[in-house]
Amino acid sequence: MESLTVGQAAARTGWSPRMLRYLERAGLVIPARSASGYRQYGLLELNQLRSLGELRRRFGVGIDELAFTVRLQQEPALQAAVETWLAGTQLSALDWEQRKHERLLAA
Amino acid sequence: MESLTVGQAAARTGWSPRMLRYLERAGLVIPARSASGYRQYGLLELNQLRSLGELRRRFGVGIDELAFTVRLQQEPALQAAVETWLAGTQLSALDWEQRKHERLLAA
DNA sequence: GCAACCTTGACACTGCTCTGTTAGGTTTCG
DNA sequence: CGAAACCTAACAGAGCAGTGTCAAGGTTGC
Numbered sequence: 293m294e295s296l297t298v299g300q301a302a303a304r305t306g307w308s309p310r311m312l313r314y315l316e317r318a319g320l321v322i323p324a325r326s327a328s329g330y331r332q333y334g335l336l337e338l339n340q341l342r343s344l345g346e347l348r349r350r351f352g353v354g355i356d357e358l359a360f361t362v363r364l365q366q367e368p369a370l371q372a373a374v375e376t377w378l379a380g381t382q383l384s385a386l387d388w389e390q391r392k393h394e395r396l397l398a399a
Numbered sequence: 400m401e402s403l404t405v406g407q408a409a410a411r412t413g414w415s416p417r418m419l420r421y422l423e424r425a426g427l428v429i430p431a432r433s434a435s436g437y438r439q440y441g442l443l444e445l446n447q448l449r450s451l452g453e454l455r456r457r458f459g460v461g462i463d464e465l466a467f468t469v470r471l472q473q474e475p476a477l478q479a480a481v482e483t484w485l486a487g488t489q490l491s492a493l494d495w496e497q498r499k500h501e502r503l504l505a506a
Numbered sequence: 507g508c509a510a511c512c513t514t515g516a517c518a519c520t521g522c523t524c525t526g527t528t529a530g531g532t533t534t535c536g
Numbered sequence: 537c538g539a540a541a542c543c544t545a546a547c548a549g550a551g552c553a554g555t556g557t558c559a560a561g562g563t564t565g566c
Contacts, residue, residue, distance in 0.1 A: 299541065314524070318523095360468070370458050406512080437511090
């Protein structure tokens with residue numbers, strides 16, 4: 293055994309097989325492949341799927357928001373521009389995200 | 400004078416009046432109001448509009464990504480969850496954002 | 507007072523995210 | 537072998553972001 297197929301991983305993480313394929317294409321959770329092309333989900337991938345699910349369910353975080361965090365850490369020019377902009381805004385932007393979060397929870 | 404109406408602010412920042420109203424509703428740039436309800440854009444708002452425009456044009460950053468940054472700084476639980484998730488993923492998420500950025504630039 | 511500009515609200519369209527489903531074909535397992 | 541599960545690709549549809557435009561009415565400035 294050693295690793296799970298897409299259906300087995302789906303059953304254990306609460307995602308649908310469709311979504312696991314989507315997440316792979318999105319670059320968020322990328323399993324190894326068997327010789328015949330089957331996806332192989334190991335412990336690492338299962339943990340990623342669980343924490344990703346929690347991030348989305350509990351905090352309403354989307355894919356690009358997550359990826360943006362990575363980008364911020366790796367592009368100093370972008371980070372500087374964002375911080376400059378933040379200086380003048382602050383609270384109002386927080387309101388926006390909170391309202392979005394409420395919408396997600398209501399659905 | 401002292402402050403600009405929505406049309407004047409639009410002319411000076413490159414946004415359309417429609418977008419300035421949209422940005423206000425989104426909570427990103429919120430002008431004061433005159434006694435009769437007209438929006439009043441001052442220096443602060445003009446600078447916010449310019450830096451916001453640069454963030455979007457040069458870096459392809461969207462509203463929720465910006466707001467998410469603020470949220471990260473203010474919700475320690477969220478920040479911790481994101482960092483936990485980041486530990487297992489890293490490069491692949493960056494790829495995603497870069498591909499999105501390329502799509503935006505191509506349009 | 508009238509033209510030009512403002513206000514809100516609504517309709518509409520493009521494009522993207524997320525998710526399901528269906529179709530045609532391959533692999534695994536009992 | 538045959539059923540069940542996998543693969544890719546495609547179509548589909550809700551929902552939201554972003555943007556324009558139009559309508560009905562209020563405000564400003566010459």
